[in-house]
Amino acid sequence: MSEKTSNPASIDNQLFELFDCVAEYQQLRSSSNILLRQAFFDLASAKRSAGYQWISPDLYSGRAHAIATVSIGEEHPIDMRVVRNNSRIDNGNEKGQGGDREKTDGGLKRRSRRRLSSDESEHAKLTASGDEDEEDLPGDTEKPDKKQRSVAVNDPLLWFGMLVPPTLKAAQSGFVSSLDKFVQLAQLKHRLVQQQQALQEAMAGTTA
Amino acid sequence: MNEIYFNAYAGYLEGVVRGYRDGLITAPQYLNLTQCETMDDLKLQLATTDYASFLQNEPSPMSTSTLSARCTDALVAEFQYLQQNAAEPISKFLDYITYGYMIDNVILLITGTLHERDTHDLLEKCHPLGFFDTMPALCVATTVQDLYSTVLVDSPLAGYFRECLSAEDLNELNIEIIRNTLHKAYLEDFYAYCQSLGEPTASIMSDILKLEADRRTVNITINSFGTELSKDDRAKLYPRLGNMYPEAQTRLARVDDIDQVKAILEQYSEYKAMLVGVSLGASSGGTGANDVTLEDRFFAREVQFNKDSFEQQFHYGVFYSWLRLKEQEIRNVVWVAECISQQQKDKINNYTSIY
Numbered sequence: 275m276s277e278k279t280s281n282p283a284s285i286d287n288q289l290f291e292l293f294d295c296v297a298e299y300q301q302l303r304s305s306s307n308i309l310l311r312q313a314f315f316d317l318a319s320a321k322r323s324a325g326y327q328w329i330s331p332d333l334y335s336g337r338a339h340a341i342a343t344v345s346i347g348e349e350h351p352i353d354m355r356v357v358r359n360n361s362r363i364d365n366g367n368e369k370g371q372g373g374d375r376e377k378t379d380g381g382l383k384r385r386s387r388r389r390l391s392s393d394e395s396e397h398a399k400l401t402a403s404g405d406e407d408e409e410d411l412p413g414d415t416e417k418p419d420k421k422q423r424s425v426a427v428n429d430p431l432l433w434f435g436m437l438v439p440p441t442l443k444a445a446q447s448g449f450v451s452s453l454d455k456f457v458q459l460a461q462l463k464h465r466l467v468q469q470q471q472a473l474q475e476a477m478a479g480t481t482a
Numbered sequence: 483m484n485e486i487y488f489n490a491y492a493g494y495l496e497g498v499v500r501g502y503r504d505g506l507i508t509a510p511q512y513l514n515l516t517q518c519e520t521m522d523d524l525k526l527q528l529a530t531t532d533y534a535s536f537l538q539n540e541p542s543p544m545s546t547s548t549l550s551a552r553c554t555d556a557l558v559a560e561f562q563y564l565q566q567n568a569a570e571p572i573s574k575f576l577d578y579i580t581y582g583y584m585i586d587n588v589i590l591l592i593t594g595t596l597h598e599r600d601t602h603d604l605l606e607k608c609h610p611l612g613f614f615d616t617m618p619a620l621c622v623a624t625t626v627q628d629l630y631s632t633v634l635v636d637s638p639l640a641g642y643f644r645e646c647l648s649a650e651d652l653n654e655l656n657i658e659i660i661r662n663t664l665h666k667a668y669l670e671d672f673y674a675y676c677q678s679l680g681e682p683t684a685s686i687m688s689d690i691l692k693l694e695a696d697r698r699t700v701n702i703t704i705n706s707f708g709t710e711l712s713k714d715d716r717a718k719l720y721p722r723l724g725n726m727y728p729e730a731q732t733r734l735a736r737v738d739d740i741d742q743v744k745a746i747l748e749q750y751s752e753y754k755a756m757l758v759g760v761s762l763g764a765s766s767g768g769t770g771a772n773d774v775t776l777e778d779r780f781f782a783r784e785v786q787f788n789k790d791s792f793e794q795q796f797h798y799g800v801f802y803s804w805l806r807l808k809e810q811e812i813r814n815v816v817w818v819a820e821c822i823s824q825q826q827k828d829k830i831n832n833y834t835s836i837y
Contacts, residue, residue: 311824318546318820322813323777326550327586332607336598433597436658437705 281480288476292469299462306455313448320442324434329442333433341430342450344457352464354457488796492572495564496795499804502560503792505532507811508837515818516830521549524819532556533815546819553812558610561805575679575798578672579805581638583612585668588639589661591620592629596657614638626660642667655710662702662719669695669721679798686799690787690806695724696753697780703734703743725752756783774832781834785810789836807836 321329340359347353431438431446489496507515511531518524521544525537536552536559537544565576587608594604601621608617616633623629630643642664669691676687699720706716717735720727726734733746747753756779788803788810814833821830 311826314824315826315829318817318824321820322817326547326816327590327607327609330547330607332599332603333590333593333597334599336600432654433593435593435661436655436709436711437662437702439701439705440707443708 281476285473285476285480288469288473292466292473295462295466295469299459299466302455302459302462306452306459309448309452309455313445313452316441316445316448320439320445323439323441329434329438335430335433338430338433342453344453352461352468354461356454356457485796491569492798495568495572496800498564498567499800500792502532503800503804503807506807506836507531507815509835512814512818512833512835515815516821518818518822521545521819521823524549524822528815532560546816546823549819550812550816553815554609557805557808557812560808561611564801571679572798572801575675576801577638578675579802580611581642581668581672582665583609584614584617584637584639585612585642585661585664587612587617588620588634588664589657591617592623592660593657595621595623596653626656639664639668641671658711659715659719662698665698666719666721669698670723673723676798681797682794683797683799686791686794686797687802690784690791690799690802692724693780693784693787695721696726697784699724699726699731699734700743700747700776700780703737704740707739725750756780778832778834781810781813785834785836810834811836 317329342356342358344354345357431443434442511527514527515524518527522542525540525542525544528534528537533553533556536556537549540548540552561576561579565573565580568576590608591604594607595601601618604621605618614637616637619633620629623633626643630640634640634643644667673688673691673695676691677684679687702716702719713735717731720731720735722728724731730746730750734743737743737746744757747757756776759774760776760779761773784806788807791797791799791803814835817833818830821827
C-alpha cells in the first residue's frame with residue numbers, strides 16, 4: 275500500500291526533473307547555435323576583409339594538430355571534459371602540459387633540422403617567434419628592445435599572418451567558446467537518456 | 483597632345499575595358515541575387531552575367547570558395563586578354579598592376595613552406611596574375627638573403643626588397659613585416675610611375691593610390707592591436723603617401739585602441755564624413771542589418787573614385803579602375819553567396835553596389 279502511494283510522487287518528481295533537463299538542453303543548444311552562427315559569419319566577414327586567398331584552408335599548417343581534445347571517462351561516460359594543450363613559451367623556457375620540451379630554433383634551423391631528424395615530436399618543433407631562439411645562436415648579442423613576453427605556440431591565427439582582421443579573432447573566439455558548450459550538450463544528452471530510461475522503468479513498475 | 487596619339491596605341495584596349503565595365507553587375511541584378519534562396523538559384527541568376535561560362539560546369543551544390551575561384555578565373559581571363567594585346571607604354575602600366583599579386587604570391591609561398599605545405603599545392607593556389615618565372619624556386623629559400631639573391635633579384639620585385647633585407651629568420655612576424663614593406667614600396671613606386679605618365683593619368687591614379695595608402699594605414703593600425711608588432715615597426719609599414727601622410731600616420735602609430743583611431747580620423751574632413759554612422763567595433767558587413775563599418779566606407783569611396791575614372795578619356799587609369807571594380811564585384815557576389823548559404827538574409831544587403 276505504501277509503495278503504491280509513493281511511486282506516483284516519485285514518478286512526478288522524475289518527470290519534472292526530465293522537463294527541467296530538456297529545458298536546459300534546449301536553452302544550451304540555442305545559445306551554442308547563436309554562438310556558432312555568429313562565428314561563421316565573422317569568418318565570412320574576415321574573408322571579405324582580408325581576401326579569400328588569405329583566409330582559406332590553403333594556409334593551414336602542414337603540422338597542425340589538435341590543441342583541444344575531449345576526454346571521456348571509461349567508467350562514467352558522462353564525465354567529459356575539454357583538455358586544452360595551451361603550451362606557452364616564456365623567454366625560451368617552455369611551460370605547459372607534458373613537462374619539459376626540447377628547445378627549438380627559428381624558421382631557418384627548424385626547417386633544416388626537420389630534414390635531418392624525423393624523430394622530433396611535433397611539440398618540440400613549434401615556436402612562436404625567433405626572439406627566444408637567439409639565445410641558442412653563438413655570438414649573438416641581445417637586441418636592446420627585446421621584449422619579455424609569453425606567446426601562444428599553437429595559435430592557428432598565426433597561419434594567416436600577424437595582422438589578421440579583428441573579425442577573424444572574433445570567429446576564433448566563437449569557435450573556441452562553442453567547444454565547451456558542445457561538451458555540456460553531450461553531457462546533458464546523456465543525462466536526458468538516463469532520466470528517460472529511469473522514468474520508463476518507474477512507470478512500467480507502477481503498471482505491473 | 484596625349485589625346486592625339488593615345489588611340490594609336492591604347493585606343494582598342496580602352497574600348498575593350500569600357501566594354502568590360504559595361505558588363506559589371508547592376509543594382510537590379512544585385513536585387514535578383516539577394517532574393518535567391520539557394521546557391522543553385524544564385525548560379526542560375528549569374529548565368530546572365532560575365533561569369534556564366536565559368537560557372538556552368540561546376541557541380542551542385544557549389545561552395546562559396548568555388549564561386550570565388552571561378553569568378554577570379556573570369557577576371558584573370560579578361561585581364562590577360564588586355565595584357566596580350568598591349569604594347570608599350572600601356573603594357574608597362576598593366577605589368578605594374580600585376581606586381582601587387584606577385585608580392586602576395588611570394589608571401590603565400592614563403593608562408594606555406596614555413597608551415598610545411600606541399601610545394602605543388604602552393605603553386606596551384608597562387609594568383610595567376612602574379613605568376614613569374616622564378617616563383618617556384620621560392621620554396622627552397624630559407625632566409626631573406628637567399629630569397630633575394632637566388633630568386634627575386636631577377637624579378638620585378640627586386641627593387642622592393644631593399645628595405646626587407648634586414649630581416650633574418652623567416653618567422654610569422656618577419657613575414658608579415660616583409661609583406662607590408664613590399665606593398666608599401668610597391669605602392670610608392672607605382673605612384674611615382676603614374677606621376678611620370680603625366681596628366682590625366684597622374685591625377686586620376688593619384689587619388690586612387692592615395693586612398694589605397696590611407697586604407698592600408700588604417701587596416702595595419704587596427705589589425706596590429708594585441709599583436710607582437712611594436713609601434714615603431716607599425717610606423718615603418720605605413721606607405722609614405724596618402725592624405726594621412728605624414729601627420730596622421732605619426733599619430734596613428736602611437737594609438738592603442740580603436741577609439742583613438744576614430745578620434746584621429748575625425749580631424750580630417752574627408753574621413754570625418756566617412757565615419758558618420760560607422761560602427762567601428764562591428765565586423766565587416768555589420769553585426770546588424772544596417773551596421774556599416776569603416777571598411778565598407780573605404781570600399782564605397784574606392785568604388786566612387788574608380789567609377790569617376792571612366793568619366794575621362796585618354797588615360798591609363800581606366801584599366802586599374804576596371805580591375806578594382808571587378809574585384810569589388812566578386813567580393814559582393816561572394817558575400818551574397820555566403821549570406822545565402824548561412825541563412826543570414828538580414829545582412830545580405832551589406833554589399834557595395836557599383837552601378
